[in-house]
Structure formats: structure tokens, C-alpha cells
Amino acid sequence: MIEAMTTLHSKKPIDEHLERVYGAATTNDLSSAYAGWAQDYDADVASMGYRFPALAAAMLARHLTKRDAAILDVGAGTGLVGSWLHDLGYTNLTATDFSPEMLKEAQTRGVYAQAKVGDLLKRLPFPDDAFEAVIAVGVFTQGHVSVEGLEEVLRVAQSGAAVVVPLMVDSWERLGFQAQAEAWEASGRWQRLDQTPWSAPMPNAADHKQDLGAVFVWRMA
Template sequence: MTAQTERKPIDHHLEKVYGATTSEALSAAYLGWAKDYDTDVSSMGYRFPILGAAILARHLLKNDATILDAGAGTGLIGGWLHDLGYTHLTALDLSPEMLHQARSRGVYGQLEAGDMLKRLPFPDNSFEAVIAVGVFTQGHVPPQGLEELLRVSRSEAIVVIPLMKNSWEQLGFKEKAMELEKSGIWQRIDQTPWCPPMPNSSDHKHDLGAVFAWCVQ
């Protein structure tokens, strides 16, 4: 009899958020996860926050640039960006409970609740950089959500988005990204190799992901 790998609590949470079919269901899933989120993602060796921050820092040399942390969650990315010296951070998230955790970090000048499939609470051309970690994936925001992020991005803004390989290839993100490139909306300036961003997850340790960066034209 083959021994089965024991599932961790985080795998049950991931199952809920990846399985969400509406914004309301997704927000409810994060309501039950917000307090334990940081501990759980740390336990699975989640690499996207630090990799995303590093790629943004490679291309954004202006420390006082206005940065939107889209899908900020508990503020993991904001914490890394603050440590790197960035001083004008804005957090956006669908979940008020996750934003409450993000607020406690004290690194964001502004925190807003919002749905990327609706109009965001920011004027056009507001930000010099946008980073969206864990956002454009199964059960979360489809490729159409890129349009709102581009609306609030300035010309020459850096947009950093980590993507799982299955999202890139099967959920329409590759096609949408290439469409925006061909239309002259943005230009891809960086991509990491594909690697496992959740190496300690019993259910997802073999899944591959990469961090992409574009410059808005």
C-alpha cells in the first residue's frame, strides 16, 4: 500500500481560493485565511513575493516612484519593497480582512479595497509601477483585469506579474500579453526562468511559475 502525502492546512486554503468562481466567493475564502496567511505561505516556501520585488527593483531605480501593489493581500510584497527603500506604496485588494493585515505593516501610504474587474478607485495614469503577485491565476482575476491596471499606469511604468505556467498557457494570459505587445500597449522587458514557486506545498510543489515584467508604452 502506497503511503499518501499528508496534506497541509494551506493546501485546503489554496483549494478554496483556486476554486472560487465569483469575487464574492474569493473574498469569503480569504476571510477565513487572512490571519494565518503569512505563516502558511512561508511554510510552503512561497517565492513569488521576493522574486517579484527583486524583478521590480531591477528595473525601477527611483525609490520615490508611485507603486501600486495590486492584490496586496497581507502586504508581503509591500514589506519587501519597503525594505528595498521604496517609499510611496499603495495597497489594493479585494478582501478587507487581508487589507487589515497589510495595514498593520505600516508600509503603505494608502490602502484601498477594489475589484480589478470593475473600475479601480484611482485616476488614470496614477502609478509609475504596478506589481500584482498571486492575482492573475486560477479562481482569481482573468486576463481582462489587466486593462484596469494599464489604465492607472503611467507611460513608461513598470508592470511586474508572476504567473503560474498553467495560467500563462491555459487561462488566456499568454494571448492577452502578446495582444498588448502587438498593439504597442506594453513591451516585455524581463522574464525569469520557469521554476517551482511553492516547493514545500504537498499539492503544488511541482507546479512551475515565472515572473514577467513589462514597460508600458
């Protein structure tokens, strides 16, 4: 799912989708908003030059050479990340998303071995230590999943697993992600392997060309 934006000024169809997504008061509201966006989502985010799916897949490829590794795509949405990972040669991909409609779109790509509806703020439908890598693009952001959802990501990640999470600078600094990530680094729960420079992940978004984000990679202890 795409990273958070403030309300845009013009009333284009994409603006209405964004207002519904980021104005959702409950998980059901958010799910309904994405259900109504599923068919147009890929074209809309492409129009903004959305870079996080490709960058996150590339960052995982830098640190995971095993092409048949079990990888969980959390918040898979329509499968943009899975498509990039498939193109990079990964063959054992699992998708999860809280929106059945978005997940249905993801499954049409034919790149996922399995796809299951799941909610990070409850319990994902996977056992402990199930995956050799977890990637979560557009998940941990304003109006979506809070920092508490990271615990569920770590639960399903094996020892030594790579965890790839893009974050906008506001989410990193103001929503508790920096504090939590650095606390786990200090305690040895995971190790930061890599980070892209802060840059604009939506360079064609009229009101958000200057919004900065980065892709982080951690290794589980």
C-alpha cells in the first residue's frame, strides 16, 4: 500500500481514493477504501512515480542471494513488490494483506505461491519463524499500521532473516519507528544492515515531490 499523503488540493479520482484511505477511522473503513481502489491502484501509483516497491525489492536482493528463500510480502496490496521480486528471480513468495480485494488483484500476477488475508495488529495466519525474509512496503505509515505491528513481523521472521521496511521521514522520526528500531538494535534483537539515502519516493506527486523516505534493511538475531 502506498505511503501516507496529506490531502491533495484538486479533486481527481486518485485524490478521492487517498482521502478515503487516510481518513479511515477503523480497519473496516480502511479495508473498504482499498477495496474501492484495487482496480485503479497500479495505474494511480505509477502516475506518481512510486519508487518504494522497486527499491525495496532491490535492497532485499542485495542481502538475500537464496532465490528459493521463503519470503513474506506483508501488505502486498496488488502485488507490486511481488512482481519485482519475481523479476529478480525469487520463486517462493507469500502474500498477505488485510484487503481481500487487493489480494485478489495480487494473485492475478501469478507470482505468489500462496496468499492469505491477515492483519498485523492481530495475528498473521503463519507460524513463528516461518520466513527467511519479510518485506513490508507502504504498511508502516500514517493512518495504517502503527509501530506495534513490527512485533508481528518479527514473530514470523526466522533467526537470520532479512527484514525490509521503507519508511517516510515523518513515520521514522515522529511515529515511534526510529526509537523502536534503535532499541532493538541496542538490545541485539536485530542488526541494521543497510539503508538507502533519504530521497523522494513519489517524485511525480504534485504536492509531495519533496517528501522524503528511505528503505531500511535489518537482519534478525
